[in-house]
Amino acid sequence: MIPVSKPSIGAEELKAIEPVFKSGWLGMGSVVKEFEDAIAAFIGGEPLSYVVAVNTGTTAMHIALSALGVDAGDEVIIPSLTFVATAQIVTATGANPVFCEIEEDTLNIDVKDLERCITEKTKAIIPVHYRGIPCNMNAILQLARDNNITVIEDAAHALGSSYYGKKIGSFGDITCFSFDPIKTITCGEGGAVITRGKKIYESIVRKRILGIDKDTWSRYKNERSWSYDVIEQGYRYHMSNINAAIGLVQIKKFEQMNKRKIDIAKRYDEEFAHIEGLSLLRTEYEDLGLFTYIIKVKEKRDELMVYLKEKGIGSGIHYIPVHHFTYYKNFMRNPLPITDKVYEQILTLPLYPDMTDEETNLVIKEMRSFFGKS
Numbered sequence: 272m273i274p275v276s277k278p279s280i281g282a283e284e285l286k287a288i289e290p291v292f293k294s295g296w297l298g299m300g301s302v303v304k305e306f307e308d309a310i311a312a313f314i315g316g317e318p319l320s321y322v323v324a325v326n327t328g329t330t331a332m333h334i335a336l337s338a339l340g341v342d343a344g345d346e347v348i349i350p351s352l353t354f355v356a357t358a359q360i361v362t363a364t365g366a367n368p369v370f371c372e373i374e375e376d377t378l379n380i381d382v383k384d385l386e387r388c389i390t391e392k393t394k395a396i397i398p399v400h401y402r403g404i405p406c407n408m409n410a411i412l413q414l415a416r417d418n419n420i421t422v423i424e425d426a427a428h429a430l431g432s433s434y435y436g437k438k439i440g441s442f443g444d445i446t447c448f449s450f451d452p453i454k455t456i457t458c459g460e461g462g463a464v465i466t467r468g469k470k471i472y473e474s475i476v477r478k479r480i481l482g483i484d485k486d487t488w489s490r491y492k493n494e495r496s497w498s499y500d501v502i503e504q505g506y507r508y509h510m511s512n513i514n515a516a517i518g519l520v521q522i523k524k525f526e527q528m529n530k531r532k533i534d535i536a537k538r539y540d541e542e543f544a545h546i547e548g549l550s551l552l553r554t555e556y557e558d559l560g561l562f563t564y565i566i567k568v569k570e571k572r573d574e575l576m577v578y579l580k581e582k583g584i585g586s587g588i589h590y591i592p593v594h595h596f597t598y599y600k601n602f603m604r605n606p607l608p609i610t611d612k613v614y615e616q617i618l619t620l621p622l623y624p625d626m627t628d629e630e631t632n633l634v635i636k637e638m639r640s641f642f643g644k645s
């Protein structure tokens with residue numbers, strides 16, 4: 272079976288974990304600091320951003336909302352077409368998610384609808400850089416400035432992507448990355464919060480480890496301080512040295528892994544552009560950290576999925592809109608016709624760095640064959 276995605280991991284990552292084992296310092300320590308520095312250098316920008324490594328992309332976003340003081344009764348605008356994590360972290364704070372429409376051709380947040388969603392209660396906007404394609408950040412940040420709202424980018428898909436020459440995470444208010452097993456790089460599990468403000472950075476650092484005031488600075492040297500104070504609500508969201516060691520290898524492999532994925536995606540585009548029943552999403556491959564390959568199937572999408580499965584090819588739907596879930600129906604305000612329509616058509620095809628030419632050819636062949644092309 273050809274999977275939809277697969278992490279590209281091997282001997283190098285295994286070797287990187289060994290010294291962590293030997294050191295006996297498995298939890299958060301100096302390797303986490305090294306990983307944070309590597310991410311800061313990778314993202315670049317002047318001055319370098321503050322990077323706080325955490326245990327998942329979900330907790331990265333939760334900690335960001337918490338540091339902003341988002342609370343019960345507040346509103347946070349998110350697209351409904353996203354991984355449910357984006358919504359769960361909003362409801363975790365007691366705030367209400369307000370679902371915003373997307374652009375049909377990029378699957379990114381629609382700025383016109385975003386404007387309509389803003390109220391007195393809006394505290395934050397969480398745009399999702401779908402597939403790694405940057406949202407219209409100039410317009411979103413401007414709208415946020417005008418309304419005194421903070422933008423938290425859900426950049427779980429977008430490590431390595433640039434927007435007008437600037438890497439995602441090197442500008443804007445707060446950016447959150449995920450390093451879970453299927454993301455562009457993995458730590459096993461992991462995430463990061465990127466900020467530029469010192470005050471909010473310090474709060475995020477404390478909240479990562481139970482609101483403790485100085486533990487982080489000792490831990491970065493593989494030490495623990497026995498005496499400490501707790502000065503705010505915190506969580507236990509830190510990254511471990513084991514996960515950081517994996518991430519340090521992965522970040523070095525990023526360019527090579529991403530290039531392979533882009534080459535495959537471009538081949539898919541060339542082939543699928545000629546198939547009547549398919550419609551390509553708008554994708555600018557330059558300066559893109561590509562996450563997944565998604566295509567629109569005009570009709571019979573579900574039959575196609577079954578057909579591919581019979582032929583040993585995995586496919587998926589990213590994502591079921593959040594407002595379709597039982598728990599989130601209560602939060603629905605306006606209908607979302609574009610999101611509902613797009614959801615009927617999207618299909619995610621296999622794409623991962625170690626995908627072979629034979630595997631790619633088989634996907635193309637079976638897609639053609641389903642649509643009556645040989």
Ligand SMILES: *Cc1c(COP(=O)(O)O)cnc(C)c1O
Pocket residue numbers: 327328329330353354356357399425427428448449450451461462
């Ligand atoms: C993966 C993902 C997350 C959550 O990241 P985890 O590391 O899995 O917790 C959030 N948002 C989007 C869009 C994602 O794809």
